Amino acid sequence: MTDTLSAHMFDVEFQSGPLAVRQALAQVLDGLKPLSLDVEETGTIELVLAEALNNIVEHAYPEGDPTGAINITCKRGEKGLHFRVTDSGRPMPEEKLPMAVQADVDVDMFDLPEGGFGWFLIQDLAKDVDYAYENGKNILDLRLAVAMGA
Amino acid sequence: MCNIIQGFRYIMELVSTTNAGRQIVTVNEARIDAAVALSFKEGMRSQTEAGAKIVVLNLQKVDFVDSSGLGAIVAAMKAMGKERTLALAGLTPTVAKVFKLTRMDSVFPMFQTLDEALSNLT
Structure with missing residues (x-):
């Protein structure tokens, strides 16, 4: 899990908000440009980070709470890209990662899920997903196995 | 509460046409997020309330759908009810991947192109 050669690539910091996630993702993709990733790799990174960031906007800084900062750090190592996403909002329930379950789609049309896909997508697409709540901060670490062998 | 309500109200650009009784709703934006x-x-609800039995959602211009967007597409299908069909056409690879990973590709009729959808849905 440790990737000793990891080198810092970029940071993105922004204030939580429904439209802010788009801008933050655009900045991340911009920061990844030097790696010349293919469309599929870029799409995977964008999806995983979108799910993580939307979760923070919705649950760590819910409507009614003051907004706050979200920080994304990207490092590149032998095993791919290491992202750390931090915020100072509400912790995850029980300060643990939510269960990532693939929703059952073999059900009556009206019982089909309309949400809850986010953590499943993160766990399915990212490696070494790790979460901690420390000193009032949510810290989410994850690795994407792209641009390996730096 | 105010940070969302005070922000501008985003109106999604959906364009609707008909072809031999089938309705085509084209998303003229790059993201459903x-x-x-x-x-x-809401846009899908107002576009589809006329009641066409077959609606093809043309996603050719959409290069990103997150889980919220996926949920909204599922909701649009449910709102149409069981007697009607919501088919998806023109999924870009990244969008197709979200449907495949969540197995929602087994729920919607899916076609590579709009032409393919129209020649298969009658």
Whole structure:
């Protein structure tokens, strides 16, 4: 899990908000440009980070709470890209990662899920997903196995 | 509460046409994500309320759908009810991947192109 050669690539910091996630993702993709990733790799990174960031906007800084900062750090190592996403909002329930379950789609049309896909997508697409709540901060670490062998 | 309500109300651009009784709704935007999921759902409701039995959602211009967008597309299908069909056409690879990973590709009739959808849905 440790990737000793990891080198810092970029940071993105922004204030939580429904439209802010788009801008933050655009900045991340911009920061990844030097790696010349293919469309599929870029799409995977964008999806995983979108799910993580939307979760923070919705649950760590819910409507009614003051907004706050979200920080994304990207490092590149032998095993791919290491992202750390931090915020100072509400912790995850029980300060643990939510269960990532693939929703059952073999059900009556009206019982089909309309949400809850986010953590499943993160766990399915990212490696070494790790979460901690420390000193009032949510810290989410994850690795994407792209641009390996730096 | 105010940070969302005071922000501008995003209206999703959906364009509707008909072809031999089938309705085609084209998403003229690159993203169906959390920022527009609600607007998409409402837009689909008003576009499809005329009651066409077959609606093809043309996603050719969409290069990103997150789980909120996926949920909104599922909601649009449910709102149409069981007697009608919501088919998806023109999924870009990244969008197709979200449907495949969540197995929602087994729920919707899916076609590579709009032409293919129209020649298969009658």
